[in-house]
Amino acid sequence: MEIGKTNHGLRGTVKIPGDKSISHRAVLFASLAKGVSQIDGFLEGEDCLSTIACMRQLGVEIDQNNDQVTVYGNGLDALQEPARVLDIGNSGTTIRLLMGVLAGRPFSSVLQGDDSIARRPMARVTGPLKMMNARIDGRQLGDLTPLHIRGGELRGIRYHSPVASAQVKSAILLAGLQAEGVTTVVEPHKSRDHTERMLKSFGISVRSDEHSASVQGGQMLHPVQIHVPGDISSAAFMLTAASIVKGSDCVLENVGLNPTRNGVIEVLEKMGADMTFLNERMAGDEPVADIRVRFAPLKAITIEGGLIPRLIDEIPAIAVLATQAEGTTIIKDAEELKVKETNRIDTVVNQLKELGAEVVATEDGMMIHGPVRLRGGEADSFGDHRIGMAMALCGLISDQPVSVNGTEAIAVSYPNFFEQLEELKMND
Template identity: 60%
Template sequence: MLKIRQTNLVSGEVQVPGDKSISHRAVMFGALAEGTTTIHGFLPGADCLSTISCFRRMGIEIEQNGDQVTVHGKGWFGLTEPAQHLDVGNSGTTIRLMAGILATQPFHAVMEGDESIARRPMRRVVAPLREMGAKIDGRQNGEYTPLAIRGGELTGIDYRSPVASAQVKSAILLAGLQAKGRTSVTEPHLSRDHTERMLKAFGVEVVCDGLTVTVTGGQTLTGRTIHVPGDISSAAFLIGAVMVVPGSSLVIRNVGVNPTRTGIIDAVRAMGGRIELTNERVVNEEPVADLVVTHAPLTGTVIEGELIPRLIDEIPVLAVIATQAQGRTIIRDAQELRVKETDRIATVVSELSKFGAKVTPTEDGMIIEGPTKLTGAAIDSQGDHRIGMAMAIAGLAAQGETTIANAEAINVSFPGFAALLEKIAR
């Protein structure tokens, strides 16, 4: 149980944990690379630890001490058939990207996860991998876990993805690296491109042309040192804290500002919030900066279209911010929220309404009316880390005390969240 009380001011200078997406990929690519990969700033959250566990079960030696990780890669075909099922825990990234990797391997493996993973759609990666020649089975013809994969010889495809999903794109590209010929993925909108950037850092040739990414089969990866920047999805909650508490300001150091992930910055600026990027630089192909965040009066806006894939994970905290904006905020084209750790449209509406917020669900998003005075409430994260953190931010602006049940879910992506919040809330 996490307890939050209304605060008068948010201020200070902080760093957030390492980027979850980049941490996953650093371990995976390091395991497939020739030689040793050293990772600094790794996120030691539950999801990323699931990735380490799975590769250890396939014979990869990995040393992990806090946010320092060393992966002793054995090359693409150095993995060994796991004697046990591969448990991905709560991690959609682990299971979907690993499906692409396992599709190339000359052995049999079964992946499973927790109750949340068992409800999440898998055919979006299973179907194109089958098209490439992989043998994959699962509940409801591969729609749900557990997934049983027997990899082998694959043939490259040109795939038009019906959804803008980095997990789908990455699974196909990873399979394509060991498929015959060329493999390309074209998306309706550009999803996050950490896979493309990191593959280049590991020495792989990747061609990016608008909404299409192409790789050629038979390529190898070379081990290297990776510095993981702070996760902008985690920084988003601290941005939210500043925006809901008047007079607040905060400096967040060393944040990844990949343009496929900065939708939260664009949305908050569109509402009138002030976010300045300083000390901009590029590390391992990824843009990094310090964020200077300052409270300002907010106005409702419309969040839709190609902006949605760039802030899909930040919508719960954006909804909280919108409760303190003048007028109406409309979020649409975000039906992908319904197949996250929870149905995040339904969960945001149910939990935020407990504070007295005026929020209405739609089929593909929600409508929030503001500004609204919030009152402390008894909240349930429902096992979803981003719901737990978003409601904690609402608690900072709510009169009285807010309690959040099942708050341990927050450790999936932001270990130390409660302590950091206590540090910056005056």
């Protein structure tokens, strides 16, 4: 896919697709509830469709009509042993949350994904689940897929996670609902809290604070109606595009602004972006707004510490922003980037360098000097949806177009990314 400059900027209004993290949880939690749950705004991305496919294999009836999903749950005890391997595709969220569910089920199951998943570490989840009495086997002592889970009677634990990870926390809490006693997860920084919010919507009592979340075993989920807000991680790429392309004036509709996810908004504000929040409201338990964003001169900042878990998925977009900001932007404390779909530190840095950026990789992040004129050229997603979108944005401001290989990976989280981008370009 080749992306080139616009004549007068990006203009118009687009509706951001449903939040990937919330879509996963909505389908999975509704499958564990006893009764019919309705979901609207579901993200029709490949990752979320993997969650639907896996829950169907576990015996759950699910109807999907575009972004409308109906789940006919029969409760945790009604889940059935799958007849074949559960294929989670490229979805790290699917496999890690499913591990928490399957750890307490009285049957065997095998989880496997694509080549990217086969390289991603699973011990951060299998380790604490084993402490709860789950029996899990896999390559490298259960750190790599395929994973074989033989469910059984679980006991609650108090687990101090070395990383702030919503996937780790969610898996342990889901296992905790099936365990004897109380299960608590303590984190170094608060990770995204969609699980805690949504479990409460399903009738689960969850105790949480800035560093921990706890559930009592034996609680039952009850069906609800869920409105999925737009994904701020997807919105980050459109926010970036409008902020760096001269003459831009865009409105992004229905953007989720969960305070554990809005780090990219804080970064944009500190860098001097021109944003206005319109029609602020609640979609269920999640804050939502429309965002008007216009081109503005940007300045470099340092991004570190507790801010990192709130924007870890948006760093590829932020790196592109930084190439157009005055000064040197420093991103640190972001080691977690190394265990995403790709090593996003090396991939972002190497790709941006090829396009003419002044950027240096560090052990836990990167340093980006700006503003620079990107020369354009050829880039690759390396099978990583967020890398693909970040490289596409570079084409909007490069002297020559950017040709991005592997753009099919973008369908994981933003199936209509290029259609919306072209729509905004045509309105210039």
